[in-house]
Amino acid sequence: MQTGLRLQHCQMNLKMKNSKSERRKTMSVKFFVLLCCTTFLLPNSSAPTRAKAPKTEKIVFSSNRDGNWDIWTMNPDGSDPVNLTRDAASDFKPTWSPTGEQILFVSFREGGESLYLIDADGSNIRRVLDNWQSRSNATWSPDGKRIASVNDAVLYIATIDGKSVEPVAQTGFGSVGDPAWSPDGKEIAFIYYKPKQGYELRLLNVETLKQTVLLGELNKYPVKSDPAWSPNGERITFALHKFRAILNPADAVAWQDEETIYLINRDGNRLRQLVSEKGPDALRPTWSPRGDEIIYQQEVRGTTQLFKIDVRSRAKTQLTHKGSNNGADWFDPAALPVQPNVDLLTTTWGKLK
Numbered sequence: 001m002q003t004g005l006r007l008q009h010c011q012m013n014l015k016m017k018n019s020k021s022e023r024r025k026t027m028s029v030k031f032f033v034l035l036c037c038t039t040f041l042l043p044n045s046s047a048p049t050r051a052k053a054p055k056t057e058k059i060v061f062s063s064n065r066d067g068n069w070d071i072w073t074m075n076p077d078g079s080d081p082v083n084l085t086r087d088a089a090s091d092f093k094p095t096w097s098p099t100g101e102q103i104l105f106v107s108f109r110e111g112g113e114s115l116y117l118i119d120a121d122g123s124n125i126r127r128v129l130d131n132w133q134s135r136s137n138a139t140w141s142p143d144g145k146r147i148a149s150v151n152d153a154v155l156y157i158a159t160i161d162g163k164s165v166e167p168v169a170q171t172g173f174g175s176v177g178d179p180a181w182s183p184d185g186k187e188i189a190f191i192y193y194k195p196k197q198g199y200e201l202r203l204l205n206v207e208t209l210k211q212t213v214l215l216g217e218l219n220k221y222p223v224k225s226d227p228a229w230s231p232n233g234e235r236i237t238f239a240l241h242k243f244r245a246i247l248n249p250a251d252a253v254a255w256q257d258e259e260t261i262y263l264i265n266r267d268g269n270r271l272r273q274l275v276s277e278k279g280p281d282a283l284r285p286t287w288s289p290r291g292d293e294i295i296y297q298q299e300v301r302g303t304t305q306l307f308k309i310d311v312r313s314r315a316k317t318q319l320t321h322k323g324s325n326n327g328a329d330w331f332d333p334a335a336l337p338v339q340p341n342v343d344l345l346t347t348t349w350g351k352l353k
Contacts, residue, residue, distance in 0.1 A: 051119040053100030057332040058120075059295065060084075060094040060103055061306060065323030071105050071118065076288075076308075076330070078319035084122035091116075093137070096331040098144045104128075106138070115149065117160075129162040139181045139188070148179040148188050155179055155190060157206070168209050180227045180236075189214070189227040189236055199224045201238060201264075214268050223259060226284045230291045231335070237263050237274065237285040237294055261285045261296050263311075275309060275316075282307075289332035295319070297326045 058073045065072075066083060069090040074081040085091045089109035096103055100120060107116045110127070115138055118125045129149075138149040141157075148157050148168075155169035155176045169176050171192060179190045188204045192211075201215040201224050214236070215224065227238040240262045260282040261275040275282045280299035287294055288308070295308045304324040309316045 051101035051124065052121065053333055053336075054120055054331065055333060057289070057330070057334075058100075059306075059319070059328050059330050060096060061320075061325055061328040062092045062094060062105075063320070063323050063325040065325070071103065072325075073120075074319070077317075078306075078321075081320075082122070084118060085125065093327045095138065095140060095329045098140055098142055099336065100331045100333060104138055104140065104147065115147075128160055129158060129165075137178055139179045141181050142183055142185045148181060150177055150179060150190075155188070155204070168206075169204055169211065178226050180229055182229050183231060183233040189229065191224055191227065201227060201236070215264060215271070225259075228286045228294075230287050231289055232291060234266050235263055236266065237261060237287065239281075239283045239285065239296075259283060261294065261309075274311070274314070284327055286329055288330050289335040295328045295330060297328070 054073075057076050059076060060071065060073050062069055063072045063081075063083075064070075065081075066086075068086075068088055069092060070083050070085040070087065071091045071094045072081050072083050084103070085105075085107075087107070087109055089107055091105055091107045091109075094103050094105040102117050102119055105116055105118065106113050108114075109116075115128050116125060117128050138147050140147055146157055146159055148155060150156070153171055153175040154167050156165055157168050158165040168188075169190065169192075171194075173195055175193045177191045177193070179188050181188050186206055188206060190202055190204060192200045192202045192213075194200070200213050203212045203214050204210075205212075223239070223241045225239045227236050229236055238261075239259050241259050258277045258279065258281050260273065260277040262271060262273050264271045274285075274294065275296065275298075282296050282298045285294050285296040292312070293308045293310055295306055297304050297306055299305075300318070304326050305321065306319045306325045306328050307316055308319060
């Protein structure tokens with residue numbers, strides 16, 4: 001009888017020990033899983049952080065108001081100007097990435113013209129397309145995966161890491177400039193110059209590389225520059241000398257009137273003047289994200305200032321007043337797709353130089 005009780009007691013102790021052992025194993029497994037998850041979720045200081053787009057509308061531009069040409073941002077009414085680059089070298093021609101997370105710009109900080117990226121908050125400045133020299137006049141593809149840029153009179157399309165570079169438009173004895181990618185990604189507007197013939201506004205089909213003349217020579221040597229697409233892709237704004245050039249016996253060129261801002265439909269119809277030519281040259285137009293206003297630059301008492309004009313009413317507002325300012329681009333987070341767009345590149349470029 002006692003032997004049976006001892007045996008039963010031993011069996012109970014064994015079950016209790018086994019139960020405790022199983023609980024310890026279960027707790028160990030749970031702790032291991034929790035440790036792994038915690039380690040995975042902790043921030044990695046060596047990994048590049050995701051750049052953040054502005055939460056409100058911002059205009060990026062170049063200004064020398066602090067003594068050097070730097071990249072600045074401001075509100076659409078000209079308030080709250082912020083210097084992003086603060087470098088002794090000259091920084092020009094900024095343009096927002098499609099997501100607003102980065103700004104592409106031209107800088108002379110390594111001698112010649114090179115392309116650089118900077119995060120929207122002014123951090124993480126880095127050179128892109130490292131093996132390219134004198135790259136300027138760059139434009140983003142709408143998906144943010146490629147840029148089009150001009151070098152030595154040749155228009156190139158390249159991935160931002162420079163691994164794929166393709167010449168898409170070259171002119172022989174002429175030159176190309178001022179590329180602007182269409183909102184649907186299918187075309188690039190650019191300026192084509194033919195020596196002793198003049199300038200043309202052309203469209204390049206990105207897939208076929210076929211070129212179409214949108215606006216040819218209105219008169220002898222009219223200058224066209226800085227095309228920019230409306231957000232819906234239906235219109236293009238650009239700068240143009242409307243009147244015929246006067247050629248003196250030495251073949252020097254003078255203009256009868258100032259360069260100013262024009263609009264033309266995507267199909268080449270309805271060329272119309274937006275800004276009066278009475279006054280200094282008006283250059284480098286760019287659209288507001290809603291397509292109702294256009295920013296451009298114009299000389300004011302020896303300095304270059306930024307203005308915006310309502311496309312319908314033609315009401316004009318001066319945005320900048322200090323130093324000289326040019327090369328504006330306008331970003332609005334409200335213009336981004338509400339649903340995530342898998343084609344829109346938001347990858348960080350922290351490893352690029």
